[in-house]
Amino acid sequence: MDDLTLLGFGPDGWAPLLLKGCLLTLAVSAASMAIGTVLGVLLAWARLKGPRWLRRTALVYGVVLRGVPELLVILLLYFGLPSLILSLAETFGWDAPGLPPPFLVGSLSVGLVSAAYQAEIFRGGVGAIPKGQFEAARAMGFGDLLCFHRIVLPQVARVVLPALGNVWQFNLKDSALIAVTGLSELMRTSLVAAGSTRHPFLFFGVAMALYLVLTTLSSTAFHYGGRYSNRWNRG
Amino acid sequence: MGEHLTFIGSVTAQLVRAVPVTLLILAVSGVCATVLATGLTVLSVARSPLPRLIQRTWTFLFRGTPLILQIFMIYYGFAMVPWIRHGMLWAAFRDPVFCTCLAMTCCCSAYIAEIFRGALAAVPRGEIEAGRACGMTGFMLLRRVIAPSLIRIALPSYSNEIIMMTKSTSLASTITVLDITGVAQQVIAHSYRTLDVFCAAAALYLLINAGLSALLAALERRLDVDRAVPSISVPPVVEPLS
């Protein structure tokens, strides 16, 4: 079979599955980014304002998740989570719950790693705000929430956006590791296509091109996002 | 409990035997990537556009795609290219460790080159001008003025990249290499004790990374001119002007 048939939209063509893989890659990356941001903010807060034991915990979390290979984290969650859930269910006498879907396991594992990096970024972002501003806010009678919304958020967003763009790129590439769990994202789809058609050069080449499109498009998006959040600073 | 500890002990022993494989991949690709990155950095400051284009394309290609895909491309994709499969190079490409090292060299050189490029731009202009004023040119200027500053500036990011590389070596396990992660998976396939095995493997990686971090931090302290106690006198420039 020639290359164009294999890459086409016909009955033997892999184009629909590859495009679906692209969408799934984007979806997993976005989900893990969201998990990472929520958890990252919490971790940053724990490091900055939490009680001593929480500060320590957050610190250890960061060291471990940034020091262990992402692949290992994914494998641990993928193989370990089901048995953990089952043993929990047995201990507490629940009905056997369903297995966590691969999508959730995948985005959770990439998200947990992402959180460790994002926490550092947020911590740095908050650290970059002059202390005087917090004192001024308190003097004006701002509560914690108002202070976060009016003072912290706008400035941190501006400072951290380029760094978050980097994390996003890492998430996008780390999502390829989820292929080992069998989730049919772009990497897995190209691997299955390469194996079953025995045209690995063609399909890995196409997958590389598609990843380049995804990374280029998203870095462009973050570039414009950065310009938007910096709009007050241009003068 | 005792049986549990015995199991963890025997697993750890098995995993420790795989540490040399992980370190070998790290050492080979670390050295090669650094050398290649130096070359790419030189290309990036070339006057003619072609070398700069090569450096930019290299960076675009290897930073824009996942390393695991590059590894699969080199391992499975290249094996189907007739002149590699049936040529002299097959002896090398046949070996999954070589394929991992090659992919990691290409990929990490792109990241390290960007670090070097950024550091080069951050070398104070004044230092270079001072060097020139002292009559230094070309290689001597590079060796005496630019390189020391560049290394100091680049070292923190470079250390980070080395830690990233250590983690990336685990991808070798996806193409049948029995490194720490590979052995861990092999043990699990026979014992089904996921949590214990993976935690032992994670601890080993953390240990390796802690060791490397300590080593690189010591190097950083040594090179920190502001803190270092001057133990040797500054050598005078005695070479004749060329």
Next chain:
Amino acid sequence: MRRLSRAGIGFGLAVALPLSAAWGGAAGAEELPRAVVIGTEGAFPPWNITRPDGTLIGFEPDLLQILCQRANLRCQLVAQDWDGMIGALQAHKIDVIADALQITPARKAVLAFSLPYAITTGVFVTQKDSPLARMDNRGLVLDLDASPTPERQTQALAALREELRGKTLGVAISSTYDAFLDKYLADVITVKSYRTMGERDLDLLSGRIDLTLDDTTYLRPLLAAPDAQDLVLVGPELIGGELGAGEGFGLRKDDTALAERLNAAIRSAVEDGTVRRLSLKWFKADATPTLEAHPGAAAGRPQP
């Protein structure tokens, strides 16, 4: 016949839709059909294959369509990764596993099995220019439960060990063959595990591994592919013992009612030649099991 073809169309959509509309008419007046969710991998050709449009085809979807009708079951076929299959069965997400599941002693510990609906052998494949291409006992069906005679079996296994000594054998990870390899060969050969069969095949073609051991229904069609002309079938064909007593549906141990219904349907499909017809269509070989020979596989009751 027309009802069958309507059901066929419905079956194609089964991933998305329950088949109440298509098979409602098949229920008969006396008893309502029981709804059954069947999990299959959809990535194990020619047993079950996902077409690019998401529909499931293959030997098992074809056979199940007939079996469900005969057993008066309203079946819904869903794609499910192999890793989570047994967990999904125990969590009642699915009621039946249909994924070329060999009835092995190890699996009987956690699952109940239906009668076998097919029986297939494990075969070795190597490259034509490899020294292994001249391996002995080619075509001999080696039943690990002892046949043709225990002496012949011992002799053939000893020959196999000598021929494969020092070689590298590639298998798909956590395959049926792990237990066999561990018991008979692991100490003399290097076993390389691959996540997917596709990866293993690529390394077999490039010569990074000397040979592979896999199911005949997977390897024979591979050998027929135009780009696999360098490969050849060698050595004995393996069956029984650690390799299992044919392929059966995996069921929960307490679901005896379903097992009885499926077993009756399987028996009728084996006896009237339906299994033979479908296996010839999908495997290019007759994989009809001999049911009398496997009374132990009659599942439904809990295994001791």
